[in-house]
Amino acid sequence: MKELVEIIAKALVDKPEDVIVKQTESESSILLELSVAPEDMGKVIGKQGRIAKAIRTVVKSAAAKTDKKVIVEIL
Amino acid sequence: MACIEKTAKSVEEAIKLALDELKVTNENAKIEILEQPSKGIFGFGSKMARVRVEAVYDENQAAQKFLKDVLNNMDIKAEIKISKEANNMYINLVGPKMGMIIGRRGQTLDSLQYLVSLVINKNADRESHIKVILDTEDYRRKREETLERLAERMASKVLKLGRRVELEPMNPYERRIIHASLQDYPGITTYSEGEEPYRKVIISKK
Numbered sequence: 001m002k003e004l005v006e007i008i009a010k011a012l013v014d015k016p017e018d019v020i021v022k023q024t025e026s027e028s029s030i031l032l033e034l035s036v037a038p039e040d041m042g043k044v045i046g047k048q049g050r051i052a053k054a055i056r057t058v059v060k061s062a063a064a065k066t067d068k069k070v071i072v073e074i075l
Numbered sequence: 076m077a078c079i080e081k082t083a084k085s086v087e088e089a090i091k092l093a094l095d096e097l098k099v100t101n102e103n104a105k106i107e108i109l110e111q112p113s114k115g116i117f118g119f120g121s122k123m124a125r126v127r128v129e130a131v132y133d134e135n136q137a138a139q140k141f142l143k144d145v146l147n148n149m150d151i152k153a154e155i156k157i158s159k160e161a162n163n164m165y166i167n168l169v170g171p172k173m174g175m176i177i178g179r180r181g182q183t184l185d186s187l188q189y190l191v192s193l194v195i196n197k198n199a200d201r202e203s204h205i206k207v208i209l210d211t212e213d214y215r216r217k218r219e220e221t222l223e224r225l226a227e228r229m230a231s232k233v234l235k236l237g238r239r240v241e242l243e244p245m246n247p248y249e250r251r252i253i254h255a256s257l258q259d260y261p262g263i264t265t266y267s268e269g270e271e272p273y274r275k276v277i278i279s280k281k
Contacts, residue, residue: 054186
């Protein structure tokens with residue numbers, strides 16, 4: 001899951017080297033915390049969170065086969 | 076696409092300057108050496124290296140790579156077929172497990188389509204913007220037919236019951252299909268109500 005968020009985020013931003021994803025797993029969920037360069041924030045969030053929503057949708061369907069809930073947070 | 080000229084002491088240095096300024100890598104650039112540097116004699120007649128670098132960006136390749144990486148990571152094996160016509164890029168995914176790519180009501184397919192479009196248009200200006208249409212198993216056409224049938228059915232219901240009918244929330248693309256299919260339906264008018272993403276089409280009597 002972590003890699004998937006990384007791949008997507010890196011392809012969207014201007015500074016891929018600043019993309020960091022932290023994965024924390026618990027029994028029922030996987031938390032993915034994405035951080036990017038401050039000037040790239042808009043590139044992963046988008047107007048009214050449209051990009052963030054698209055990232056979450058894709059990650060969620062990738063996680064469908066695991067029975068855990070996946071949460072993508074943008075820091 | 077952007078094109079710049081740079082001068083430096085060596086050809087390599089000039090190319091590097093240009094690539095850095097254009098923010099492209101070697102494989103995405105067309106490099107032309109305009110002038111080789113020469114030392115001259117005792118500093119007289121020495122010439123700097125001059126190069127012209129043009130950024131060329133292959134959208135097909137970029138889309139292919141992005142989707143391949145994403146799908147691999149989702150554990151989905153699919154063949155990615157890309158064709159381009161004017162400013163439209165059509166991408167068709169062929170393989171098993173495509174249901175996972177489509178998602179509920181095409182949500183995942185729409186999200187992926189949006190992400191691909193962002194990736195390949197990252198450096199594009201308004202004129203060179205490319206519209207991406209991502210599809211698999213003919214989902215888009217089938218969905219369009221489903222929506223058209225739904226529109227017809229609901230329109231006749233409106234006429235029979237004499238009151239308006241609200242459809243479920245849809246994205247702009249799907250709403251447009253409904254509006255268009257009922258445009259010439261006698262006695263019927265359509266409009267949209269509500270805020271995204273819950274905006275929905277209302278079918279009512281004229």
